[in-house]
Amino acid sequence: AQSVTQLDSHVSVSEGTPVLLRCNYSSSYSPSLFWYVQHPNKGLQLLLKYTSAATLVKGINGFEAEFKKSETSFHLTKPSAHMSDAAEYFCVVSEGVLTGTASKLTFGTGTRLQVTL
Amino acid sequence: DTGVSQDPRHKITKRGQNVTFRCDPISEHNRLYWYRQTLGQGPEFLTYFQNEAQLEKSRLLSDRFSAERPKGSFSTLEIQRTEQGDSAMYLCASNYRGQDEQFFGPGTRLTVL
Numbered sequence: 076a077q078s079v080t081q082l083d084s085h086v087s088v089s090e091g092t093p094v095l096l097r098c099n100y101s102s103s104y105s106p107s108l109f110w111y112v113q114h115p116n117k118g119l120q121l122l123l124k125y126t127s128a129a130t131l132v133k134g135i136n137g138f139e140a141e142f143k144k145s146e147t148s149f150h151l152t153k154p155s156a157h158m159s160d161a162a163e164y165f166c167v168v169s170e171g172v173l174t175g176t177a178s179k180l181t182f183g184t185g186t187r188l189q190v191t192l
Numbered sequence: 193d194t195g196v197s198q199d200p201r202h203k204i205t206k207r208g209q210n211v212t213f214r215c216d217p218i219s220e221h222n223r224l225y226w227y228r229q230t231l232g233q234g235p236e237f238l239t240y241f242q243n244e245a246q247l248e249k250s251r252l253l254s255d256r257f258s259a260e261r262p263k264g265s266f267s268t269l270e271i272q273r274t275e276q277g278d279s280a281m282y283l284c285a286s287n288y289r290g291q292d293e294q295f296f297g298p299g300t301r302l303t304v305l
Contacts, residue, residue, distance in 0.1 A: 107292040118196070119235070119283070119296040126292055165234050169292055179225075179248070180285075180294060182234030 077102045077168045081183035089191050094153040096186045098166030101147065108149045109167040109180070110140055119165070125149065136160070161190045194219060196297035198284050204303045205274055212270045213300045217286030224267050225294060226259055227283040228252065235283050241267060242289060274304045 082097040100108060110122040123134025130142045140151045149166060166183040197216045205211050217224045223242050227235035238257070239249045243264040253259075256274075261267040271278055281301050285294035 109293060111296075116298075118298040119285075121293050121295075124293055167234075179237050179240065180227075180235075182236070184232070184234050 077106060077170050077181045079166050079168050079181055079183035081166050081186050083186050084184065085187045085189065087189040087191060088156045090158055091155050094151070094156045094160065094188065096151040096164050096166075096188065098149045098151065098183060099147050100149060100166070100168045102168055102170055104170045107169045108140075108142060109169070110134065110138070110149075110151050111165045111167055111182075113163040113165065113185075115162075122151070122164075156188075156190045158190050158192075161188055163187050196284055196286055196295055198282075198297040198300050200300055201298060202301050202303075204305065206305050207276060208273055210270065210272045211274060211302065212268055213282055213302075214266060214268050215284030215297060216266045217284070218295055219265075220288070221286035221295070222264065222289055223287050223291075224261055225285040225287075226267070226269055227285065229281040229283060229299070230279075235281075238269075271302075274302075276304050278302060279304045 078101045080099045108125040111119045112122050113119050122138050123132045125132045125142045133139045138153050140149055142149055163185045165185050167180050169180050199214045225240040226238040228238055229235040237250050238253050239259050241261040244261050256272045259269045281299045283299045284297045287294045
């Protein structure tokens with residue numbers, strides 16, 4: 076069974092400072108991992124994905140994440156936060172493509188990112 | 193931009209009433225998924241379709257819930273005899289068979305009074 080733990084429910088940073096959102100996963104297989112972002116009153120948007128290629132994954136809006144199998148982690152980072160980054164971020168795992176079943180997504184509980192001036 | 197669309201965006205109903213939501217996936221996608229998101233939680237998988245066949249249902253999907261995708265295009269999710277615990281955001285997503293990421297609609301927010 077697959078699961079995801081987001082270690083922080085809320086992170087607050089100042090504009091222009093680095094962002095770190097932490098995620099640990101559990102999976103019986105080599106999983107696909109994603110980060111999605113949810114802005115208020117908007118749908119979930121894919122930030123980036125890892126699917127067994129390069130371990131350092133670059134996404135949209137300057138975000139990136141590093142897959143570390145030994146630590147079962149997939150932390151999301153950004154060098155410099157912007158006010159527009161304030162949103163809810165979800166770490167997500169899927170085993171489906173590799174097991175031949177539907178790519179059912181398992182979400183973490185989310186991390187709310189607050190960006191202050 | 194023909195992304196995933198959902199209708200209605202908001203629904204307020206009284207306990208015991210039936211409600212139906214609609215999802216239109218991205219046109220060439222053959223898989224369609226329903227998720228439920230309660231306040232402060234991540235979305236949870238409910239069910240998915242490949243074309244018109246419903247292939248998996250979560251234990252979260254009680255017998256008051258039914259989903260259809262009659263022609264392999266749009267899908268409906270019906271909740272009968274709604275309860276206050278059904279209040280949530282209902283999300284629809286779609287993708288191709290074999291594609292891992294899913295594309296989400298804006299959701300339908302249900303409030304049961």
